[in-house]
Amino acid sequence: MAATQEEIVKGLAEIVNEIAGIPVEDVQLDKSFTDDLDVDSLSMVEVVVAAEERFDVKIPDDDVKNLKTVGDAADYILKHQA
Amino acid sequence: MTAKIKPSKGAPYARILGVGGYRPTRVVPNEEILKYIDSSDEWIRTRSGISTRHWAGPQETVAEMSVEAAGKAIADAGLTAEDVDAVLVATVSHFKQTPAIATEIAHRLGAGKPPAFDISAGCAGFTYGLTLAKGMVTEGSAKYVLVIGVERLSDLTDKEDRATAFLFGDGAGAVVVGPSDVPAIGPTVWGSEGDKAETIKQTLPWDVYRGANPEDVRFPAITQEGQAVFRWAVYEMAKVAQEALDAAGITADELDAFIPHQANMRIIDSMIKALKLPEHVAVARDIETTGNTSSASIPLAMERLLATGQAKSGDTALVIGFGAGLVYAAAVVTLP
Numbered sequence: 001m002a003a004t005q006e007e008i009v010k011g012l013a014e015i016v017n018e019i020a021g022i023p024v025e026d027v028q029l030d031k032s033f034t035d036d037l038d039v040d041s042l043s044m045v046e047v048v049v050a051a052e053e054r055f056d057v058k059i060p061d062d063d064v065k066n067l068k069t070v071g072d073a074a075d076y077i078l079k080h081q082a
Numbered sequence: 083m084t085a086k087i088k089p090s091k092g093a094p095y096a097r098i099l100g101v102g103g104y105r106p107t108r109v110v111p112n113e114e115i116l117k118y119i120d121s122s123d124e125w126i127r128t129r130s131g132i133s134t135r136h137w138a139g140p141q142e143t144v145a146e147m148s149v150e151a152a153g154k155a156i157a158d159a160g161l162t163a164e165d166v167d168a169v170l171v172a173t174v175s176h177f178k179q180t181p182a183i184a185t186e187i188a189h190r191l192g193a194g195k196p197p198a199f200d201i202s203a204g205c206a207g208f209t210y211g212l213t214l215a216k217g218m219v220t221e222g223s224a225k226y227v228l229v230i231g232v233e234r235l236s237d238l239t240d241k242e243d244r245a246t247a248f249l250f251g252d253g254a255g256a257v258v259v260g261p262s263d264v265p266a267i268g269p270t271v272w273g274s275e276g277d278k279a280e281t282i283k284q285t286l287p288w289d290v291y292r293g294a295n296p297e298d299v300r301f302p303a304i305t306q307e308g309q310a311v312f313r314w315a316v317y318e319m320a321k322v323a324q325e326a327l328d329a330a331g332i333t334a335d336e337l338d339a340f341i342p343h344q345a346n347m348r349i350i351d352s353m354i355k356a357l358k359l360p361e362h363v364a365v366a367r368d369i370e371t372t373g374n375t376s377s378a379s380i381p382l383a384m385e386r387l388l389a390t391g392q393a394k395s396g397d398t399a400l401v402i403g404f405g406a407g408l409v410y411a412a413a414v415v416t417l418p
Contacts, residue, residue: 042129042348045313061310 002081003055008074015050019043029071037070047073057081092222093261096215098418099161099226102154103385104147104254105372106136112248119244126248131347135251135373137236144176147254148187148232151381155256156191158418161226163191166258168224169198170214172207172377174284174304174406175234176200187230197224204282205343205405206272207231207377208255212401213270213411215259230256231377238284240303249346250304251373255381257418268330271322272411278314282306282406304406315349315404319412320356323402326412337363338397339387339417343404344369344379364392376405384417393417 003011013027020039033039039047044067048059051073057080059067067073111134112123127133138147148171156163169191171184184198203210208231215227235250259267286302323342327334340363342350347369354365366383375382380401387393395417402412 040129041309042312042346045309045316046352049313049317061307061313064309 003077005074005078008055008077009070011054012047012051012070012073015047015054019046019050027070029069029074031070032068033070033073034068051077055081090222092220093225094220095262095265095267096219096259097262097266097416098212099258099260100155100157100159100418101255101257101381101385101388102151102156102158103256103378103382104150104154105382106138106142106147106252108137108139109134110137115241115248118241119247121244121248129346129348130249131350131367131370132248132373134371136253138234138252142234142252144173144183144232144234144254145186145190147234147252148183148230148256149190151232151254151256152187152191152228152230155228155258155381159226159258159260161258163193165226166191166193166228167196168215168218168227169193169196169230170201170211170227171199171230171232172201172203172211173232174202174204174207174376175238176232177237184230191228193228203377203403203409203411204407205345205374205376205379206403206407206409206411208380209270209401209403209411209413210272210409212257212259212267212413212415213272216267216270219259219261226258226260228256228258229381230254231375231379231381233376233378235304235374235376238302238304240285240305243303243305245308246303246305249374251375253372253375253378253382255378255385257381257384266416268326268332268414270411270413271325271329273409275408278310278408280307281310281314281408312346312349314408315345316352316356319402319404319410320353322404322410322412323353323357323400326402326414327400330414332398332414334359334363336398337400337414339364339366339393339399341366341380341383341387341399341401343402344372344383345374345405377403388417
């Protein structure tokens with residue numbers, strides 16, 4: 001069953017916590033991965049790959065650069081999940 | 083009539099008999115890189131794990147560094163230059179397309195008249211060469227094959243490109259591959275993905291200079307799409323590394339050392355996680371003080387791992403090269 005936006009944000013928070021050590025409560029829709037959460041471009045790739053596995057979605061390299069905020073990523077996953 | 087042709091007779095198996103390296107004398111710290119780019123020591127260290135690299139001086143040519151590294155590898159193998167009967171040189175930074183630099187190196191070593199040629203396979207050049215050498219030894223066309231990886235990537239570095247200015251280094255690494263009674267180089271898992279040819283590349287072809295005023299054309303440099311290469315290197319190469327383990331019938335628990343191409347410390351760290359390598363496996367992290375030396379990185383890292391005692395002769399190591407092409411090659415080897 002497809003995940004809801006709330007479930008996706010919760011999942012992303014766990015992934016970001018695992019990869020970058022950011023507290024899960026800090027991962028909110030309006031937060032920028034780079035500026036607010038200190039997720040650099042290479043960690044972002046790890047976040048994306050983990051999200052692909054968790055939500056059964058493909059996020060091509062060309063789309064990764066458009067995912068600036070947690071909200072961008074959640075919307076992308078909502079739209080593209082299998 | 084079809085006459086009966088005598089087959090060639092090779093050794094039952096092949097192994098790496100010796101390893102040697104040459105690192106240019108000039109050590110370049112991040113502070114020097116920062117003269118040309120708007121960045122910081124901390125940024126460079128966290129993104130790449132590199133604190134210093136060696137850049138070759140005018141006398142430290144591709145041939146000179148190769149001769150130095152090869153001499154050490156030959157001595158380490160307990161051989162002399164006359165014993166070498168094939169010379170393979172992997173490089174992308176020898177600036178004459180013809181003749182191959184391998185013939186000059188063979189001559190300067192005093193190796194007689196061995197077959198000698200260059201290999202263009204980016205950062206997988208050394209592991210490609212290792213695979214060819216193993217084939218030559220077991221097929222019988224050579225007994226002792228010298229495989230050299232050598233680069234002067236400082237010549238192909240855009241010192242004002244903040245994404246790559248800090249990344250590359252210079253140096254040479256070499257091994258001698260020869261006969262063995264037991265398998266000591268496992269099956270190679272190798273290939274190419276030409277659909278990703280644009281992700282790591284030389285900015286301009288050499289013929290851009292034809293008819294152009296050299297002052298109007300920037301010298302070519304190596305560029306890469308960082309995120310795309312990182313994803314491929316970590317996740318796709320972890321699968322290739324696992325296939326090489328499986329092909330050799332070795333489990334990760336049986337490994338003593340992991341010697342990946344020294345592309346970026348973050349790639350190495352993430353590959354270890356993706357491969358689920360056990361704690362006891364010694365991991366080559368030569369990149370910290372050597373930078374990314376493309377085809378030279380694996381033999382240089384192998385030499386350092388052995389010299390520092392982190393690994394020892396007879397240990398079982400997984401080597402994997404990957405880079406521009408995109409190309410890759412991985413195998414399990416017994417260390418010399």
